[in-house]
Amino acid sequence: MSEVTATDLYEVTMALSYLREGMQAPATFSLFVRDLPPGRGFLVAAGLAPALDYLSRFRVGGTDVEEFAEALRRPVEDLEPLDGLSFDGQVRAVPEGRLVLAGEPLLEVTAPLPQAQLVETYLLSLLCHQTAVASKAARCVLAAAGRPLVDFSLRRTHGPEAGMQAARLSSLVGFAGTSNVAAATRYGIPAAGTMAHAYIETFASEEQAFRAFARTHPGPVTFLVDTFDTDRGVATAARVLKDLGLGPGCGIRLDSGDLGALARRARTALDEAGLRDVQIIASGGLDEYGIDRLVRKRAPIDVFAVGTKVGTAADAPYLDAAYKLVEYDGRPVMKLSSAKVTAPGPKQVFRGPGLRDVIGLANEEPPEGTVPLLGTVMRGGLRTEPSDTLAAARTRFEADLAAMPDEARRIDRPTAPTPVVSTRLTVLTTAVRHRIEARTGTGQ
Template sequence: MSEATTTDLYEVTMAMSYLREGMTEPATFSLFVRDLPPERGFLVAAGAEAALDFLSGLHVTEEDVAAYAAALHRPERDLAPLLGLEFTGQVRAVPEGRIVLAGEPLLEVTAPLPEAQLVETYLLNQVNHRTVIASKAARCVLAAAGHPLVDFSLRRTHGPQAGFQAARLGALVGFAGTSNVEAATAEAIPAVGTMAHSYVEAFGSEEEAFRAFARAHPGPVTFLVDTYDTVAGARIAARVLRDLDGAARGTGSGVRLDSGDLGALAVRVRAVLDAAGLPEVGVIASGGLDEYSVDDLVRSGAPIDVYAVGTRVGVSADAPFLDSAYKMVEYAGRPVMKLSSAKVTAPGRKQVFRRPGCADVIGLAGEPPPDTAEPLLETVMRDGRRLAAPAPLAVSRDRFEADLAELPPAARRIRAPAAPRPVDSQRLSALADRIRHRIETHLPAPDLPDRAVGG
């Protein structure tokens, strides 16, 4: 089977029905986030590259058809119209690393209706996960206020692929390194790591452990000092570090704190290192950190040089999902919209126009941009083929940093952020009013509980 089976069953049933009915005119679907999660002032767009990889390789095989048929308890001949289906359409997307707001399309897909429908689940999965993690990591960068951050999330993420993406997306928004060897190698991210408590426990004493580690690693080295008594461990580490020659010790050596009152312990450990004449040895903090705890430590003035974040960031613990949707906005040249209570969608192909300060306008594709505005959505695929190779991480990082600089301070707050709200253009509002009127005048009853057209 291929990735064409990585979909929800109802995508298959709808695509099959469309083909049987001859409904193969172009349809446009818009993928967007209805509302930001609590405590979020912005999102960082990610996942479009994975979506393009999937679309460019989509091909429904005989094995896929057999899987569809088995899932539906139908003979394979009923699913035969799907055999050989490929993606032949166009994709417009917000480039990875750009900041986006609620209601703004992250990507729009235009393709023959069965193709555009079948790919919904995969696209939502990729854009959702990666945007969630990139946005969480970006908040950590804000909280760290210039202190280096490193990713320690792999052991707690929801699978190795999720761990790879956490490392990659952290680097995209400015993390200095990752413990994930695969991601470090594949994405040219600096690899970082120290030792576990088990390493210290395996030796007769902390000093034996630290000296053995230094013999195995010519430097710089980082010693984990809280296996037993943190301050005593720092004194032992300082003694071992002082015995190393300058080249072996290096300016990148440090001690790591992984438990307890990190702020208070950092003060005491820093004092131990300074008293030993080791001002160049840094203090690294880890252990259940996220943007909230990093923000508290930075604001308290704790003498911590590097923050290692893991579990809470790798799974975006406080906001692990997005209220996202993939909705049809046009079919066969006809704008469509959904009128369900609290889930109204806007009709027509869109463009997002960014003005200074992220004062965004959501308009119709093709309408002229407002003054001083730039369009966010770019055409990245045509006729089922990518128009360019994926952008390097450094390019995506530059996009993120430029947008972050434009974001209002209230949206950058770690606690109680105020997210900017995009506005609809006059043309989009007028089209929505016309389509709503057309739908409502043809409804058989005035108070249907779930009124929808076009999905």
């Protein structure tokens, strides 16, 4: 499948019409999230690097034109104006890892109108999914209150590539490792894993399974102890660890049941066996809500492994995001339809202490005490700087999270900060609205 044809059909029909009408003046589109999902006090901007990679290599080829023609049931020659179309525009964006709020553009594209239109679908798909997953993972970091987290999501994500993204994004917000071997090697993330219940079941007893595993993997091992009876599994693991002289760096994993109660009993059993350095790892349907409950109850869990609910952003699997035209050929434009009004003109977000943000126009001076969030990352279809690193994105995330108000950091019923709109943007919005209403006769 070509990345070019991975788009909605109406992007093709509009781009073709623009070309035939000679409408190739610069257009600016703004990509933003209208409202935060329920249960979110912030979002983590993510997905910029693959978005820039996509734009860098975007070019409509002959095969793409043939596929467009087939989809439209039109002769190939009707679609030939699209042949050779590539992206040579400008992109301004919020750096990956920064926290963003409702209404704030994650990214703005300025390019000849057909180009800017045709890349809409792919950009929305990249940024929305990754921002949703990164935001979910970030809340797990908050809930864990300093305890390490490991990504176990690959087998439950919506496809292998989504699993790769989940591993990278969880590392971006501070996870300690991933079970995903490909992601570990591609992104330099520590790989982590234990064993499955099937492994235990293939042996005559748990003890045989544990001893066999330790023979193959003589370094620190983690035994899965809940295949049959968790308390007996813990006792067996403790006996094998002591017999083999294993301790520091080793662990047991609890994957089902009342994790808090089981962890307390396991901790007591391990301590009584002289294995105070053996860690307890918990998994099994966890996300920030489950982790928060366990931490608040002081469950003696050292590491949390999270998968399904985080890799799919289960409680908020999509964002109410939009990619809207805000300026064409130097003329500010806006949408007036009910509940979906957009503000005109290229934007900038000015960030003050405590994430007191101002959404203003791109060409206005920053209010005192603020810094602009969006920077130019692509010009003339080329990146303006080398690809970002996970470490740099993580540093930005940690700084923004530390500055986030406590009410937005809450796991239960967070309250998100509300950006204010600059005077200049307010004035422009009013003027453009009046202009549209006068032209269309829709004013009151």
